[in-house]
Amino acid sequence: MKQTLFDKVWDSHVVRSINNGPDVLFIDRHMIHEVTSPVAFLGLKNRKLPVLYPERTFATADHNTPTLNQHLPVVDPLSRNQLKALEKNANEHGISYWGLGHKKNGIVHVVGPEYGITQPGATIVCGDSHTSTHGAFGAIAFGIGTSEVEMVLATQCIMQPKPKKMRITINGTLNFGVTPKDVALFIIAKLTTSGATGYFVEYAGEVFEQLSMEGRMTVCNLSIEMGARGGMIAPDQKTFNYIKGREFTPQGADWDKAMKYWETLYTDEGAIFDKELVFDGSEIDPMITFGTNPGMGMSITKVIPTAASVEGGAATYKKSLDYMGYSEGESMIGKPIDFVFIGSCTNGRIEDFRAFASIVKGKERAENVTAWLVPGSHKVLASIKEEGLLDIFEAAKFELREPGCSACLAMNDDKIPAGKYAVSTSNRNFEGRQGPGSRTLLASPLVAAAAAITGKITDPRTLIQ
C-alpha cells in the first residue's frame, strides 16, 4: 500500500480505531501556555486525575506577557494571575516550565523547534491553532481546544477522525523579493479561509525544498488560515542539520535509531491524496491583505478585487471593506499606514529580522510610523544582538522589545488603536484582532520594512539594492 507522509505518521500513532468514530491518537509531545491550559488543569483536579506523562508536556508563557520591562511584576492583575496559574500548575505536576524571564522563554511555536522538542515523525499538539508550525519538520502538529488539553494531560491521547489529505505542490523558483509569507498568503488567497477545512496538507515541490527551516515554519504556521488542521513538509537533510545537537534531540545511538525512522518519512510515489493542487512559484508576487480575513490577500501591485469577482456573499465582503475603510478597485500601493508589527509565531524568527534589516539598513523609520519589533524568543533576541542587527535597527530609529506573542493578538498592552492601520507580519487580520477597532494588513517582513521606512504601502522591491 502506497502511503503518504501523513499516513505514515498518523497510522503509527493510532492506539485504536473506533468504528464509525474517531481514532485514539497517541501524542508524543504536548506544549502548553497560560491562556488555554488553566481550565484543563481545573478539570483534572475536579476529576481527581494526575498528569499521566508530565515529561511529555512543556510549558511556556507567551500570549499574555508584556514586551517591555519583563523583569518587573506584570501590571495587569488578570494576566499576572494567569501566568501564576501556569507556573503553579506546571510545578505541581512536574512539567518543564519556561516562564517569563527564563532564558528559554518565548513563543511556544518558536521555542519548540529551537530546543529540539519538535522532531520529524512526532505527533505534537498545543492549545493554539498555529501549532501547525511544527509540521515544517515532518511532524503531525495541530491546535486543540482546552477539553483536549485536559485529555492529553490525563491520557496522552486525543480522539480525532483521520482528516482527508491534500497535497499542494509548487515548483519553480520564487521571484526576487518574494518570501515564504508571500507563498502562504498566495495559497490562502487562492483557497479562501475554508478551502482546506477537513484536510491535512502536505507541501511539496521545489519551492518548499529550497526554503530554509524558518521559511518552512512560516508556511506550515499559516495552514490553519486556509482551514486546514495542519500542514507538513517531508524532512530532508536540511531538517536533520537543523535539529542535530539541540537540547531535546536524541544523541549518539538514539540519534542513529531516530534517523532510520526519519529517513522513511516521505510520501511514496503513487500514494493517493484526496485533493491535489499545483501552482507555479514564478506566479507569486509580494502579497498584502486588504480585508478582514487572511484569504483576502492580493499581489501588492494589483487593485482590490470587486465583490463580484470573489467567492462568498457581497454583503459580508462589503462589511469587510467598510471596516478597513477601503473600496473595490483601489490600489494598495501608496496607502498610508500608522503602525508596523514584526514578530509572532509566523514571522518572529531570526530570518525574519534579517529580512527586515536588509531593507531598513542605512535608512530611517518614517516619522508617522510606530514600529514594534518583537522577537519570537530570547534565543532570537540574542541572535539579533550577536549578528549586529540591533545596531542596524537602532541606527534606523527602531527599538527592539522583549519576546512574546504581543500585538499579534493584543492580549497584553501592545494594542493597535481603533481606526489605525498596521502592517503586521502576524497571521490574522480579523476585525479587532490587534486591538478593538484596529485595521490589520498582513504581509512579509520585507513589505513591513518598506512600509516602516516610507510610511505607506510600498513594493519592497523598489527599496532593495
Add this chain to the structure above:
Amino acid sequence: MAYDSFSILTSTAVPLPIENVDTDQIIPARFLKATERVGFGDNLFRDWRYNQDDSPKADFVLNDTTFSGKILVGGHNFGSGSSREHAAWAVYDYGFRCVVSSFFADIFRNNCLNIGVLPVQVSAEFLAEIFEAIQKNPSAELTVDLNQQSITLSFSGKSESFEINEYKKDNMLNGYDDIDYLSNIKSEIEGFAENTPL
C-alpha cells in the same frame, strides 16, 4: 457526566447571516484571561454587541429583543480562526445549545462537540431558507433531533438530515466525554506509550 446530554431541542433561533465569523469576533482575545470557565457569555460577540464605551449597539442581533432562543444560526464557515475553546464556552454560557451553519471551521466544531453544544451543518439552500423564515417570523421554531439526526423548520415543515459520527452522537445523547472513554482504556494507552519513546 461531563456535560448536559442532548436529545431533542425545539426553540426559536437567533440569526447571524454573516460569513466567516471568526473566533476573535465570538470572543476577543482580551477576554481570555480567566482561569476558570465562568462568565464568557457576557462577552460573546463583544465588539459587535457593544460600543467601546460599553453601551449596546442597537443594530446587533443579540441586542434586538425580536430574536431569542437556544439556537444560533450563522453564515458559511462559522468559527474560523483560533483554537480557543472559550468561543464555544461563550456560545454555551450565553444560553445557546446548538449552532446551525452551512459550514463549520474544524476546531470550533470539535470544541462545541466536546462541551455539549451541537453543531448542525445544513445545505446552503436550507440555511438561506432558515434565515428567511426567522427574519419573516421571529417566533418560527426549529427542531433539532439528535437521535434522528434531523433539523426541521416548524414553520414550513421542511426538514434536512445532518451528519455526526456514531461515537460523538452517543456521547452527546448521554453527556459522556472523551476523557470518560480514554480513562477506560488506560492500560492499552500505557502499553502503547511503552513502545513509543519520548
